[in-house]
Amino acid sequence: MRVTMQRIVSIAILAALTVGIAVLIWKGEGTERGKIGDKPGYAVVGELPDALLRQRWVCDNVVATSDSVWVVGSLDSESPPAELGRDADEIPDLSSLVKGSQKRQPTTISNMYGASDVGGVQTTLSRLTPDGNFRVMATLPGNACLRVLPDSDTLLLLTDLEVPEDKDNRQLSDGSPVGQSIILRSSDNGDSWHWVSTGMMVEVEPYSGPLTDLNFYSDQEVWSWGMERYYNSDGWPRQEPDGNYITELGYSDDQGTTSVRITSDKPIKVTQAYIKSLLPAEATDLTMGTTLKDSRFVVQTSSLTAYAWVSQPLSYRQNDERSSMVVTSRAKLVRPSTDASWQVSDVTRTPGLRIRHVKTGENGEAHAIIRSDSDGWQMARLAPDTGEWVGRHDLPELMPRWLFDVHRSVSHFWSNGRYQVVNLHESHDLPQLIPFYSHNASFYTTSHFYTDDGGASWHQLAIPGNRDAVLGMENHGDRLFWSKGRWYEDKGPGVWSYDLSQ
Numbered sequence: 001m002r003v004t005m006q007r008i009v010s011i012a013i014l015a016a017l018t019v020g021i022a023v024l025i026w027k028g029e030g031t032e033r034g035k036i037g038d039k040p041g042y043a044v045v046g047e048l049p050d051a052l053l054r055q056r057w058v059c060d061n062v063v064a065t066s067d068s069v070w071v072v073g074s075l076d077s078e079s080p081p082a083e084l085g086r087d088a089d090e091i092p093d094l095s096s097l098v099k100g101s102q103k104r105q106p107t108t109i110s111n112m113y114g115a116s117d118v119g120g121v122q123t124t125l126s127r128l129t130p131d132g133n134f135r136v137m138a139t140l141p142g143n144a145c146l147r148v149l150p151d152s153d154t155l156l157l158l159t160d161l162e163v164p165e166d167k168d169n170r171q172l173s174d175g176s177p178v179g180q181s182i183i184l185r186s187s188d189n190g191d192s193w194h195w196v197s198t199g200m201m202v203e204v205e206p207y208s209g210p211l212t213d214l215n216f217y218s219d220q221e222v223w224s225w226g227m228e229r230y231y232n233s234d235g236w237p238r239q240e241p242d243g244n245y246i247t248e249l250g251y252s253d254d255q256g257t258t259s260v261r262i263t264s265d266k267p268i269k270v271t272q273a274y275i276k277s278l279l280p281a282e283a284t285d286l287t288m289g290t291t292l293k294d295s296r297f298v299v300q301t302s303s304l305t306a307y308a309w310v311s312q313p314l315s316y317r318q319n320d321e322r323s324s325m326v327v328t329s330r331a332k333l334v335r336p337s338t339d340a341s342w343q344v345s346d347v348t349r350t351p352g353l354r355i356r357h358v359k360t361g362e363n364g365e366a367h368a369i370i371r372s373d374s375d376g377w378q379m380a381r382l383a384p385d386t387g388e389w390v391g392r393h394d395l396p397e398l399m400p401r402w403l404f405d406v407h408r409s410v411s412h413f414w415s416n417g418r419y420q421v422v423n424l425h426e427s428h429d430l431p432q433l434i435p436f437y438s439h440n441a442s443f444y445t446t447s448h449f450y451t452d453d454g455g456a457s458w459h460q461l462a463i464p465g466n467r468d469a470v471l472g473m474e475n476h477g478d479r480l481f482w483s484k485g486r487w488y489e490d491k492g493p494g495v496w497s498y499d500l501s502q
Helices: 002-033 272-278
Strands: 044-048 062-064 068-076 108-111 115-119 120-127 132-142 144-150 155-159 182-187 224-225 245-254 260-264 285-286 295-300 305-318 321-334 342-351 355-361 366-372 376-382 387-393 407-414 421-430 442-450 468-472 481-482 494-499
Touching: 002 044, 062 144, 062 407, 062 481, 068 144, 182 421, 224 295, 245 295, 260 342, 272 285, 295 355, 295 442, 305 355, 321 355, 355 442, 366 387, 421 468, 421 494
Parallel strands: none
Antiparallel strands: 044 494, 062 068, 068 120, 108 115, 120 132, 144 155, 155 182, 224 245, 245 260, 285 305, 295 305, 305 321, 321 342, 355 366, 366 376, 376 387, 407 421, 421 442, 468 481, 481 494
16 A cells, blocks of 8 residues: 555656646747747837848847937848838949948858858848838948947948958058958938948957947947957967057047057956966966957946956866866056046956856946856946946746756847846756656757846746847837747738837
């Protein structure tokens, strides 16, 4: 009788566990389809001529200004023809502003999801009209990112189109040529565009187009991380004859027309000697991560203070095993007046801390997604007086960690200072329920959560799970723009929004 009762209890526990897992898998499936979550202030923003015009490869799709809303789309060579809503001959081709410009070859771009080959891309710029429809205003035979300058309606279109050699007479201060991609500017809400022939931040990034890495403090002051030029052959920071280090960080006070690299009497990135001081004596084969693996950020917190960070992954060999670590360095930059040069006053380093995303809102508040060896994934707020990441809160969890072995990553992060939205990708390994079955089942979920209290509480949004579903966020408002799926998943041409204040 006792054995029978034990069997009944075991079967009941197994059945309950199985049902519980089935419910959680249903929750994951509902999340992927956008059926589970809050719908605050659900609204239709407008309709495009074709759902294909929502497709993107780099940057956010939707950019809001004080006067309008723009959708930036990317049509690649594998996409079917898109309906533009107008005769193609009536739509301006912005590459004609620089006669002879062409797409860079090969067509490889780096974006928030890594490197991608997206040959034959055509960018479309669509603007919302008073009747609730988006009108295609211009096209471009290449990739482009649309930016709105702070406290301004000036638009920048950062492209990867090459400037023809016969039109590019730009030179760096040392006389070497500039090969930066074409940048266009509009001061009338996109009615007209002109080529920024000087380029932007060319002393910092002279050979490619800064599609995403421009950090504006105002409509004039801008920072950017550029390419490595002043390093030893083994990749470690190189000290110049005058004792200083020329960093990858640059600054401009005239909207990037002129720029300077920041010099420092101490390197911002880690030195080989510093890393060796952290490792056991028997550690060998120390390898520093490449620039693509480094995470680099900069935030200006006042007219006289700024902070810069570099999170560097490194690996080494110990006892015939390969191990890895990460170190985040923070540089504090100060100047005595707005007419003076920036100086690095202090550099601190934190082993085991990785900064994944940093966003600064129009209100000046900066938030970051960080991961530490001790606390895992968290969101934090920058304390402008100290440069510390404070108010740390754990990121939300879609599935209980006590039941699943969960592996998480933060694909993307949006913040306008008032609200923060995270895109979480999780893989879940199910417990082994079948005896003698050696393979554990697993499933994946991608979810979207937002917070309006700095991460103290999180709310799931009813948005489909693909990483391209969120299209952008208002800088000055409360709306988060999103779509119901990729063009082949949802052929409806609409763009939707949630009002996060509701």
